[in-house]
């Protein structure tokens with residue numbers, strides 16, 4: 001698409017964005033009315049404000065039979081740049097999970113928190129309370145720059161600290177300019193005359209699609225930086241930040257059976273200094289804004305624009321905006337990724353403790369009283385709380401003399417120490433899927449712990465229990481738990497059936513490939529057993545499962561191939 005817009009060909013989302021007049025839409029009027037749900041227009045605009053209208057899909061059939069409307073509810077997503085929050089902010093969100101939500105807090109793969117099961121009449125109360133705690137939800141969803149991620153593990157006096165500040169700075173730069181958010185959620189007004197604020201970056205139609213920015217370090221790509229539209233790999237000389245290797249065009253979503261949609265790792269783009277990073281990011285976003293596909297949302301991410309027009313064209317457009325040439329990408333490899341679990345010295349006399357959270361779900365369930373113990377620890381020791389992109393949580397700035405007490409508390413509440421977790425479980429991730437996600441075609445979070453359990457048995461039997469293997473599951477091909485960069489992934493295909501992928505790596509530098517399609521849930525582990533047997537017999541010393549299959553080339557296990 002060129003800058004001349006063919007209005008008739010645009011997707012309906014484009015009309016809704018434009019007619020919203022700066023994200024007001026009919027939202028302000030509808031949020032306060034008595035209906036249990038929103039109109040299509042308001043629902044779309046609500047996303048930009050950080051919330052999705054959902055329904056409890058477990059109740060769908062019964063309610064339909066009884067002639068009832070769907071069990072409408074809302075998911076609210078906190079936007080936490082770099083995943084950081086204070087103890088007070090953690091406690092405020094923990095309160096909200098019970099006051100308005102379903103009693104759980106979900107750490108997302110982009111360092112946000114999600115609240116579920118909020119009824120429409122409590123939506124304003126929830127978002128208002130988050131803002132009172134100085135947490136925004138603006139732009140947590142929608143066609144704008146999403147939560148900006150980085151490795152949150154603190155290391156005093158190093159560039160890591162500086163990068164955490166960068167996530168906040170870029171967030172402030174790329175927040176949509178709108179009065180609507182403040183009016184609806186903060187002031188709680190029912191506004192009808194909309195005051196439209198000029199937004200030089202997003203203009204009146206925002207971006208063609210979501211836009212993701214992430215930071216990483218060459219020796220720690222725990223953020224999966226290559227999955228972002230715009231990635232920044234830190235280039236440092238010791239503790240001095242020199243600049244960033246910028247990457248463009250990452251994105252993981254695809255649609256089953258549609259060959260023109262695919263996961264793609266971001267490509268090397270340019271070297272940028274700290275002084276120019278905001279300007280370059282802004283120019284990259286502007287090129288996507290002006291040239292990205294606004295007719296077909298399935299092809300609207302930056303990755304497709306790049307593949308259609310080529311890197312030279314893209315760089316030329318960015319350079320034309322900047323009015324100068326960009327410096328070439330530096331030959332620096334990304335080689336490691338860490339999960340930051342357990343105790344670590346921050347280098348300033350204080351320590352942080354990384355806590356593994358199954359699929360990011362903070363809740364009390366059976367013997368595991370994770371939500372209770374986290375609240376107790378945060379109330380008593382007042383640590384800052386940082387979220388990781390692997391759905392885990394770090395308790396930060398703790399005094400070393402509290403280490404034993406904190407470990408004892410965690411144990412008492414049923415939290416397994418990281419060193420006792422199997423490697424397979426420790427590196428596993430699943431997306432929420434059913435019953436909240438409207439796009440799920442198969443289960444994920446709810447059944448994944450059992451699948452991992454079966455995998456643990458298989459790996460133990462083969463003597464592979466100590467291998468670091470990242471296993472991920474999603475309920476559809478959109479890729480929310482980043483399955484396409486995992487060693488092994490199960491991706492929902494239809495009810496109880498999955499596509500099996502192998503060959504990614506923990507460092508996030510390689511895409512996995514599909515090797516079996518429509519595999520029933522009950523056959524997942526038996527399907528991959530031969531792959532692990534061969535890996536055990538033929539691997540080279542130190543070779544990971546994903547590296548092995550990438551080297552030998554995983555052929556489709558089914559004659560008909562996989563899509």
Ligand code: SRM
Pocket residue numbers: 052075077107108109110111112113114140146147212224227250251252253254301360430431432433436437438439478479480481482
């Ligand atoms: Fe996602 C849509 C959950 C990270 C790719 N994602 C959704 C929605 C909102 C479904 C919807 O559109 O109604 C899911 C809400 C389900 C629920 O009930 O909570 C959802 N995505 C999530 C989270 C919560 C998964 C998790 O396990 O933590 C993550 C929230 C991150 C955040 O805090 O902002 C989440 N989503 C991702 C990632 C991973 C990442 O960004 O590192 C991806 C792959 C990278 C990418 O964007 O390409 C991802 N989500 C998608 C897509 C596919 C986009 C595409 O280009 O095709 C969709 C569907 C869409 O946008 O139409 C989607």
Ligand code: SF4
Pocket residue numbers: 431432433434437438439440441444474475476477478479480481
């Ligand atoms: Fe929903 Fe699919 Fe994302 Fe899972 S991967 S949360 S099923 S959109």
